[in-house]
């Protein structure tokens with residue numbers, strides 16, 4: 001394996017900041033793939049025709065990875081954000097656990113083939129809310145504490161745990177405190193490789209369900225040494241570009257020793273009913289400025305989420321080089 005284990009890389013190089021890719025789902029959409037459906041960006045992988053060398057969609061996915069790498073990405077994600085067993089089995093002809101497991105393994109192996117051995121491959125798992133498009137509201141109904149998050153995540157988690165290709169598991173765009181607590185209650189028999197949690201935070205600096213960053217920090221501190229040692233980064237993703245550096249700084253202040261990650265969206269706002277992005281009224285910051293702030297706030301993994309492109313990652317990568325010299 002050409003790459004060092006991720007934790008070793010970070011421990012041996014305390015100043016190292018890894019550059020992540022941009023938003024895969026919206027980037028595929030920009031390149032002509034129709035993603036407005038219940039399994040969102042995983043849709044191209046479902047039809048058997050994707051796996052033939054002549055597939056146009058296959059070429060698009062390969063080119064996307066190649067362009068993110070050219071832009072400077074060192075860690076790239078599988079396109080499996082909305083590929084939970086529930087989402088896939090409810091909405092495609094794949095109904096069995098074994099069929100589902102084969103699909104994920106195929107996607108993971110294909111993704112590794114696209115990015116090569118020296119880049120890190122992150123297994124993307126969208127939050128529970130993603131399958132009902134509530135990742136930007138955190139509205140998990142009247143009893144979010146009774147949802148069986150483990151049952152929901154288990155098939156995807158087990159596939160990524162056992163995969164030798166996946167370096168890091170990503171719980172992305174998590175908007176609800178009960179889901180955060182559930183994930184952090186799993187020990188290293190359930191989550192047996194490095195993982196992170198990307199919180200979905202509003203412009204008001206609160207988790208989408210209204211929980212403060214201070215409450216989240218207190219909860220993490222309360223776990224003490226019972227915390228799963230594979231918990232590698234905490235951070236934010238798909239938060240607005242403009243507010244992201246303030247939110248990250250507030251988490252850093254509360255948890256100064258926690259390695260952080262950040263990959264904001266473009267600042268456009270998702271209309272979940274029509275599955276379209278509404279314009280960003282105020283793109284007042286630049287990547288150069290926000291990346292500088294992210295690094296000051298303890299970020300070790302920086303990239304872009306929805307509606308960010310290889311051009312954004314070029315700017316992220318240049319800024320990371322500049323501020324980690």
Ligand SMILES: C[S+](C)CC[C@H](N)C(=O)O
Pocket residue numbers: 037038040082130131132133134135173238270272275306
């Ligand atoms: C991060 S959002 C743009 C993903 C898509 C959303 N869950 C949907 O299903 O429309």
Ligand SMILES: N[C@@H](CCS)C(=O)O
Pocket residue numbers: 022023024025026041077081124172173238305306
């Ligand atoms: N990794 C996912 C996150 C969506 S919020 C994507 O970029 O498509």
Ligand SMILES: [Zn+2]
Pocket residue numbers: 023237238265305306
């Ligand atoms: Zn996003």
